[in-house]
Amino acid sequence: MRTRTQQLDTLVVGGGIAGLWILDRLVAHGHACALVEADTLGRGQTLWSQGILHGGVKYALAGTLTASAAGISEMPGRWTACLAGSPRDEDPDLSGVVVRSDHCHLWRTDSIASRVGMLGAKLGLAVTPTSVATQDRPVALREVPGSISRLDECVVDPVSLVRVFHDRHAERIARVPIDQQRWTIESDHVRFDTENGGVNASRVVLAAGNGNADIRAQLGLASNAMQVRDLHMVLVRGSLPPLNGHCTDGSKTRLTITSIDLHGGRRVWQVGGELAERGVEMDAPSLIAFAQRELRACLPGVEFTGCEWATYRAPRAEARTASGRRHDLPVVLEEGRVLTVWPSKLVLAPMAADIVADRFPATGSGAHAPAFESLEVPQVGAPPWDEPREWVSSATT
Numbered sequence: 001m002r003t004r005t006q007q008l009d010t011l012v013v014g015g016g017i018a019g020l021w022i023l024d025r026l027v028a029h030g031h032a033c034a035l036v037e038a039d040t041l042g043r044g045q046t047l048w049s050q051g052i053l054h055g056g057v058k059y060a061l062a063g064t065l066t067a068s069a070a071g072i073s074e075m076p077g078r079w080t081a082c083l084a085g086s087p088r089d090e091d092p093d094l095s096g097v098v099v100r101s102d103h104c105h106l107w108r109t110d111s112i113a114s115r116v117g118m119l120g121a122k123l124g125l126a127v128t129p130t131s132v133a134t135q136d137r138p139v140a141l142r143e144v145p146g147s148i149s150r151l152d153e154c155v156v157d158p159v160s161l162v163r164v165f166h167d168r169h170a171e172r173i174a175r176v177p178i179d180q181q182r183w184t185i186e187s188d189h190v191r192f193d194t195e196n197g198g199v200n201a202s203r204v205v206l207a208a209g210n211g212n213a214d215i216r217a218q219l220g221l222a223s224n225a226m227q228v229r230d231l232h233m234v235l236v237r238g239s240l241p242p243l244n245g246h247c248t249d250g251s252k253t254r255l256t257i258t259s260i261d262l263h264g265g266r267r268v269w270q271v272g273g274e275l276a277e278r279g280v281e282m283d284a285p286s287l288i289a290f291a292q293r294e295l296r297a298c299l300p301g302v303e304f305t306g307c308e309w310a311t312y313r314a315p316r317a318e319a320r321t322a323s324g325r326r327h328d329l330p331v332v333l334e335e336g337r338v339l340t341v342w343p344s345k346l347v348l349a350p351m352a353a354d355i356v357a358d359r360f361p362a363t364g365s366g367a368h369a370p371a372f373e374s375l376e377v378p379q380v381g382a383p384p385w386d387e388p389r390e391w392v393s394s395a396t397t
Contacts, residue, residue, distance in 0.1 A: 008032050010360065011192055011201035013215060014208030015041035015173065015378060017158075018330075018343040018352050020165035021092070022205055023172065025353040028090040029362035034199070035169070036192070038178040038211055042162035043381035045209050046346065048233070048314035050258040050270050051156045052104060052244070053079045053347045072328070075347045076153050083154065090357075091350060096164045098157035100260065105132070105245035106149040107141055109254070109298060140243040143301030155244045155258055158346070163380045175378035178211060183218040190219070190337050196375060205356055206340040209317040221335055224320060226342065231314040232279030234271040234291040235385050237262070238307030246273065247298040255298050260385070268385045271295070276314075284311045288392065308391040312384045318342050330355060 012023045015037030026033040055076040081087050085095035106129050129149030141148050166173065182193040183204075192199040206212045212226060240259065247255040256273035275294055279287040288309045295304065319331035319342040326344060330352035333340045339359065343352040 005198045005200055008034055008199055008201040010203050010205060011036065011190070011199055012205045012207060013037075014206065014211060015162070016044060016046035016207065016209060017042070017161065017165075017346055017349045018341055019205070019207035020162065020169070021349040021353045022207060022341065022356050023169055024092050024165060025090055025357045026360065027169065027172070029357060029360070031360065031362075034172045034174070036174055036176050036181070037378045038176060038181070038208070039378065040175075040381035041166055041173070041378050042158060045314070045316055046162060047158050047381050047383055048231075048312070049158055049346045050256060050272055051100065051158050051161075051346070052256070052258060053154045053156065054345065055151070055153050055347075072345075072348065075350065078350055079154065079156075079347065083156070092165070092168065094161065094164055096160065096167075098160040099154055100157055100258070101155040101242075101244045102152065103244075104151045104153050104155065105138060105141060105243070106151055106248065107144050107245065107298075108146050108248050138243060139241040140299055140302050144299065151245070157260075159380060159383055166377075166380055170377050173377055174375040176375060178214060181215070181218075183215055185219055185337065194375070201337075203337045203339065203360070206338065207343075207352075210315060212317060212340055216338075216340065219338060221338065221340075225333055225340065226317055227320045227324060228315050228317050229324070229326065230280045231272065231276040231316065232282065232287055233276045233312050233314055233384070234279070234287060235310045235312065235391075236269040236271065236291075236295075236304070236307050237310075237385065237391065238266060238304070240267045240269055240304075240307065241302065242267065243269070243299075249274075255294060260383075270384075279311070280313075284390075285392075287311050292394070304394060306394065308393055310385075310389050310391045312387075312389065314384075318344065332356060332359070334359065 009031040010026055010033045012019050012035040015035060019035055023033060023035045053076045055073050082091050082094040083097055083099060085093050087093055129151055132148040132150050137148050176194050180194050184191045189200040189202055190204045192201060206215055210228060217223060242259050244258050246253045253273040255271060255275055258270045260268045262268060271291055275291060318326050321327060330344050330348050331342045332355045339356060341352050343349050
């Protein structure tokens with residue numbers, strides 16, 4: 001960054017999918033805009049996610065089409081257009097993103113509650129489950145009792161998603177560690193200082209997940225606006241069949257599984273859903289043992305001999321609710337010149353960008369932010385299975 005002070009319309013904070021999509025939208029609207037990230041791009045909630053572009057089926061499992069399910073149901077189609085390189089209006093071209101699968105599967109256990117929940121999942125959504133014939137079942141689901149459904153919801157690779165945005169806007173993105181950031185609110189702008197210079201921004205958009213808390217404190221904003229809820233995810237690595245989808249029990253998503261191809265015919269499964277919520281109270285060995293029982297119960301016929309197991313915690317920063325539950329749709333809190341954004345889910349990033357863009361009218365000037373000349377451009381972060389962690393074999397759990 002130049003030692004002189006730069007003038008910006010908007011400074012976005014946080015290089016996850018919400019911040020990157022907001023940056024892209026504001027640039028398309030002609031704003032002089034830049035983004036600051038404290039670490040690597042996507043590290044945290046974006047790269048911890050499973051990459052499923054949900055269309056609301058999880059919200060409809062109880063048999064009622066809720067307002068949240070209706071709001072989210074248009075998202076898969078919007079993402080699909082971007083991934084195909086034919087986005088609507090100001091949405092980005094995401095044709096460079098790796099799509100792991102163009103669909104998911106939905107299956108149930110043999111419980112009564114699970115059968116009822118599957119009926120609820122078929123009510124009134126833009127993306128609805130369709131039955132899969134016995135001969136067309138994926139290998140992992142061939143011995144599952146009851147019907148199997150297909151959901152035309154994509155599973156994207158979050159690393160390649162972040163990289164596409166990085167490549168679109170590298171000259172507008174800088175890495176500034178959190179301990180080098182200094183924030184103050186002035187009468188007509190927000191001041192951002194680093195060791196190498198400063199920025200005066202007419203407004204700031206905080207989309208930094210857990211990092212929002214520290215910046216809000218520096219700006220003198222309320223500390224009770226957000227909450228952090230944990231997930232304890234499971235990773236399984238070995239000679240596994242491909243599988244992406246949800247095992248349901250009534251209104252619960254008992255397991256959500258996504259698979260990633262490795263070298264030599266090996267795969268990693270990310271396992272979330274209710275298992276990851278219940279796992280918050282467990283240590284890693286206990287959660288692995290629980291996951292092994294759940295996977296064998298929900299996927300009879302899948303062989304896990306020789307697999308390796310690991311876990312990771314994925315805290316999620318959200319707008320606070322009285323009940324402590326997550327908002328189903330994005331929340332944007334506007335406090336003077338500062339907007340704080342909690343997108344709720346990866347799939348809702350376009351909706352979060354819509355809300356922010358509606359607050360900032362398009363300038364039409366085509367203005368660009370000056371380059372961050374003396375600050376490094378942050379790298380794209382690593383997915384959880386490529387980060388250093390302890391893996392254990394089945395024999396040791």
